[in-house]
Each structure stands twice: as C-alpha cells, then as structure tokens.
Amino acid sequence: MTDEGSLLARLTRRLADIQPAAPLPRRLVTALSEVLEMDGGAITIGYAPTERVTVCATTPVAQRIEELQDVFREGPSLDAHRSAVQVVSGPREQRARWPLLMQALVEEHPRIRLFAVPMMPDRSVLGVVSLYRLDGEGNSVDGRDAQFLVDAIGIAVLGGFDRSEPGDLVWTARDRVNQATGMVVAQLRIAPEDALALLRAHAFAHGATLVEVAGHVVSRELDFRVGDNGRAGA
Amino acid sequence: MTTVISSLQAFADAMAGIVEDHDAGDVLRELLENCAVLYPAAAVAVLVRDGRPGLELLSATSHGAEELELLQMQHEQGPCVEAISSGAPVFASSAGEMVQRWGPIGEAVAARGFTGVHAYPMHWRTQVIGGLNIFLSNGAVPAPESRTIGRMAADLATLVVVHTSDAPTGQITARVHEAVTARSVVEQAKGVLAYQHDVGMAAAFDLLVRRAAERGVPVSELARTIVEETHRGSSKP
Numbered sequence: 001m002t003d004e005g006s007l008l009a010r011l012t013r014r015l016a017d018i019q020p021a022a023p024l025p026r027r028l029v030t031a032l033s034e035v036l037e038m039d040g041g042a043i044t045i046g047y048a049p050t051e052r053v054t055v056c057a058t059t060p061v062a063q064r065i066e067e068l069q070d071v072f073r074e075g076p077s078l079d080a081h082r083s084a085v086q087v088v089s090g091p092r093e094q095r096a097r098w099p100l101l102m103q104a105l106v107e108e109h110p111r112i113r114l115f116a117v118p119m120m121p122d123r124s125v126l127g128v129v130s131l132y133r134l135d136g137e138g139n140s141v142d143g144r145d146a147q148f149l150v151d152a153i154g155i156a157v158l159g160g161f162d163r164s165e166p167g168d169l170v171w172t173a174r175d176r177v178n179q180a181t182g183m184v185v186a187q188l189r190i191a192p193e194d195a196l197a198l199l200r201a202h203a204f205a206h207g208a209t210l211v212e213v214a215g216h217v218v219s220r221e222l223d224f225r226v227g228d229n230g231r232a233g234a
Numbered sequence: 235m236t237t238v239i240s241s242l243q244a245f246a247d248a249m250a251g252i253v254e255d256h257d258a259g260d261v262l263r264e265l266l267e268n269c270a271v272l273y274p275a276a277a278v279a280v281l282v283r284d285g286r287p288g289l290e291l292l293s294a295t296s297h298g299a300e301e302l303e304l305l306q307m308q309h310e311q312g313p314c315v316e317a318i319s320s321g322a323p324v325f326a327s328s329a330g331e332m333v334q335r336w337g338p339i340g341e342a343v344a345a346r347g348f349t350g351v352h353a354y355p356m357h358w359r360t361q362v363i364g365g366l367n368i369f370l371s372n373g374a375v376p377a378p379e380s381r382t383i384g385r386m387a388a389d390l391a392t393l394v395v396v397h398t399s400d401a402p403t404g405q406i407t408a409r410v411h412e413a414v415t416a417r418s419v420v421e422q423a424k425g426v427l428a429y430q431h432d433v434g435m436a437a438a439f440d441l442l443v444r445r446a447a448e449r450g451v452p453v454s455e456l457a458r459t460i461v462e463e464t465h466r467g468s469s470k471p
Contacts, residue, residue, distance in 0.1 A: 170288065170306070170309060171290050171291050171306070171414075172291075172302060172303075172306045174418070174421075175291075175302075175417075175421045178417075178418050178419075178421030178422045178425065179421050179422070179424055179425035179428065179435055180425060181422050181425060182421065182422035182423055182424060182425020182426040182427075182428070182429070182461060183425040183426065183428060183429040184425075185422065185425070185426055185461060185464050185465050186425070186426040186429040186430050186464055187429060189464060189465050189466075190465055191465045192422055192461060192465070195465075218425070218428075218435070
C-alpha cells in the first residue's frame with residue numbers, strides 16, 4: 001500500500017489542476033478517478049435504495065450507472081452500501097450479480113467494469129463512491145489505497161470525524177483554522193470552503209485534529225502546494 | 235487638559251462611526267487604539283460573551299502571539315471574566331497583586347512585562363456583554379482621567395457591537411455573535427497575506443490594516459476581497 005500522506009498529496013495535486021468552477025465533491029471524484037485510472041465516478045449518500053441521493057457524477061455514464069441502479073434496485077453502489085465492503089467483480093460475475101443493470105449498460109459499453117467503495121471513515125457507511133472503467137483492462141486497483149482515499153473524500157465532503165468544526169472551537173483555535181484556511185487558499189487558489197475540506201481530509205489522513213493540522217500549515221511545516229513533506233500529527 | 239480634549243475627539247470619532255454605520259471592526263479597532271494612547275496602555279482588547287462557553291476575542295490592538303495568549307488564558311477566569319461577572323471595573327496595579335488575585339494568569343501577565351491590568355465591564359441595559367481589557371506597562375502611568383476614559387471606551391465599544399449589526403434588536407447574543415464571526419474572514423485574509431509575503435500573522439494583519447487605510451475601505455471588506463480574488467486567481471498582491 002502507498003503511504004497515506006503521499007496518496008492524499010497526489011489527490012490534492014490533481015484537485016488543484018481541475019477547474020475550480022465545479023463543486024468540490026465532483027472535483028474530488030474527478031481527481032480520485034484520475035488517481036485510480038478510472039473513466040469516471042459518482043458519490044451517492046443515503047440509506048435505503050429509495051432514499052439514495054446522487055451527490056455528484058463526473059460523466060453522463062457515471063450518472064446513468066446511478067440512475068439505472070435506482071430503477072433496477074441492483075448494482076455495485078447498493079451492494080457496497082449494504083455490505084460495507086468494496087465491490088470489485090470480473091465481467092462474468094458482474095452479469096450474474098446485476099443482470100438487469102449490466103444488460104442496460106453493455107449495449108453501449110460492452111467492456112465496462114464497475115467498482116464501488118463505501119465511504120466509512122469512522123466505520124459506519126456514510127455513502128458510496130462508485131467508479132467505472134470503459135475498457136475492462138487496466139491496472140488493478142489497490143483496495144486499501146482506494147478505501148483510504150474514499151474515506152478521506154467522505155471526510156472532506158461530509159465533514160465530521162474529530163468534530164472539531166471551526167464553530168465549536170475556542171477562538172484562538174478557530175483563528176488558527178481560519179488562518180490556515182487562508183494559507184491553503186493562497187497555496188492552491190481554491191475557495192475557503194474547499195481549503196477547509198482539505199484540511200479536514202488531511203487531519204483524517206494523519207490521525208490528527210483539524211487544529212493540529214492548521215497549526216502545521218500556519219508554522220509552514222505543511223504546504224499543500226509542494227506536497228506532503230510535513231507529517232502533521234505524526 | 236490635552237488628554238481631555240484628545241479623549242473627546244477620539245470618542246466623537248467613535249460616535250460618528252456608530253452613527254454613520256461604519257464597519258464595526260474598524261470602529262472598534264480605532265477606538266481601542268485611541269484608548270491605548272490616551273489611557274495610556276500597552277495593549278487593549280475587547281472580550282465578549284456570545285452564547286458559547288467562555289469569552290470570545292472581538293478586537294485587540296495587538297495581534298502578537300504573546301498578547302493573544304494572555305487574552306486566551308482569560309477564557310474562563312482572570313480580570314476580564316471578573317469584571318464581566320461582577321459588573322464592576324477591576325484594577326490590579328502591581329505584579330504581586332496580579333499573582334495574588336489570578337494565580338498563573340497573573341504570573342503570565344507579569345512575566346510578559348506588564349505592570350498592571352485593568353478591566354471594565356461592557357453593560358448593555360440589564361446585561362454585561364463583555365469587557366474591555368487593558369494592559370499597563372512600566373513606561374506609562376495611567377492618566378488621572380484614565381478610569382473615565384476606560385469606562386467611556388467600554389460603553390462606546392458596547393454601542394458599536396449593539397448598533398452595527400443586522401440581528402434584530404433584543405437578540406443581543408445574536409448581535410454579539412455576528413460581530414465575533416465577522417473576524418473569520420479577517421483571519422483568512424491574514425493567512426493569505428502571510429503565505430504570499432512569507433510573514434507572520436501579526437505582520438500580515440498590519441499589512442491588511444495599512445492597505446485598507448490606503449484604499450479607504452473597511453478592513454473586513456478588503457479581507458473579503460483578498461480571499462475572493464486569491465481563489466479566483468485574479469489578484470496581484
């Protein structure tokens with residue numbers, strides 16, 4: 001497995017290259033899909049299939065994969081949510097598990113491969129990131145790398161984890177988080193909300209608190225622009 | 235006599251700020267700076283209660299780490315907390331007295347070279363919304379009118395907080411909270427400038443204040459512009 005810090009740094013660098021106009025969840029999945037050499041993906045949240053909401057989909061194909069799962073009540077995202085484990089299947093297994101879904105998809109995309117990873121940064125499933133490859137071949141995905149990145153995205157998109165959200169902090173700590181947010185805005189030229197999301201994801205990645213990571217940014221031990229030399233919280 | 239006239243001028247400016255609907259952060263900062271000169275004091279800060287536990291910093295003449303740390307230590311106890319809970323001003327004029335009254339906090343204040351600390355409650359009708367915290371240093375003996383200056387500055391600071399808010403009258407906690415959260419964007423802008431110019435947070439704040447003065451815009455407005463332009467990639471700092 002790749003070192004978690006450098007994995008997140010890779011994701012962050014891709015993120016910085018993506019047009020900031022799109023909402024953060026969508027850019028995160030775009031970056032993830034590039035890092036894992038996929039063609040696209042989507043985030044869904046919600047419990048039962050009927051209450052599922054697609055937060056974002058990076059391509060029309062990704063959108064269609066989610067819609068079809070809602071229609072047929074079968075598919076990798078639903079399985080990943082139910083089982084709380086990653087769903088990776090070979091071509092034959094895919095057809096056996098989700099006959100209706102695959103039949104609808106293979107007409108246009110005969111060699112498509114579907115993947116789904118539950119977002120569970122604190123062990124309970126917050127949602128699912130689904131990914132696909134149009135050409136079934138390609139490098140295999142390291143399951144632990146994928147899980148780590150998806151969990152970090154879950155933290156970035158949905159917040160939480162150590163619960164030290166800026167609003168709850170004592171003012172010196174809140175000031176530091178705001179200052180660090182400003183520094184990351186300057187480093188990556190992203191919106192403050194996105195910078196805060198990255199600080200959260202970084203805290204998660206290093207088992208540190210948001211305030212600790214903010215301290216490392218303010219003290220210049222950690223610079224998101226140059227990668228991940230700082231070992232926040234380590 | 236000179237002090238009285240300068241005080242009147244300083245407080246007239248603060249009143250004008252309230253009446254003319256200026257930026258609360260700017261009016262407060264100017265008020266505290268004038269108060270520091272007239273008192274005279276080494277540092278002045280306003281700490282308020284905004285519904286969360288402990289005290290929140292609203293404005294301070296210094297953004298140096300040491301002074302901020304002293305203010306933070308008073309989150310739950312210390313001269314400012316005492317002035318707020320008793321509703322009466324608090325005066326300690328020697329290191330010995332500060333240590334005796336506030337233990338480690340008094341020691342920390344003395345260790346940073348301050349020779350005394352004063353605190354004035356900020357009354358609003360039946361409530362106390364915060365306190366004006368004044369640090370004294372060796373070089374400056376408080377003027378005879380210092381207590382009047384302190385009380386007036388505390389009252390004016392209260393009016394600034396209460397009157398330059400969009401929250402409905404009566405919801406005093408909401409008004410104070412609004413004033414407190416307005417600081418967030420200023421802190422973010424400090425982070426932007428600190429990174430771009432490779433300076434510390436106190437220097438970044440000075441830079442922010444200076445630029446706002448040069449352009450004749452409120453600090454919070456310039457802060458918002460800086461953060462906005464930086465992430466839209468259009469700023470040339």
